[in-house]
Amino acid sequence: MRYCPYCQTELIALSLGGAERQACPDQTCGFVYWNNPVPVLAAVVEHEGEVILARNVGWPEKVFGLITGFMEQNESPEVGILREVEEELGLQGRVASFIGNYAFSQKIRLFWHTT
Ligand SMILES: [Zn+2]
Secondary structure: OOEOOOOOOEOEEEEEOOEEEEEOOOOOOOOEEOOOOOOEEEEOEEEOOEEEOEOOOOOOOOEEEOEEEEOOOOOOHHHHHHHHHHHHHOOOOOOOOOOOOOOHHHOOOEEOOOO
């Protein structure tokens, strides 16, 4: 982000909250680009003894992913992931267990080799 979305002033680098941030130098504006992460939900979907993985046509061949989606405002992670599973797979599920929470930098790619 190069310009303030409120007053269009060019942003400058400021040290805030222990990190360097892009911020608006106009003190009456005060915009700070915090670049906070957006929570994403993911599910390992077990169905009829199999695990269902997703595939996007834009992904390289043999790359699959978990069922994922963005959490909506005022939605718990449990409700959100069940909504995503229903939207993407047409399945009504239940949360069997919470696996964990991970930073995006911990993302891994699964390479599924079919025979
Ligand atoms: Zn501004």
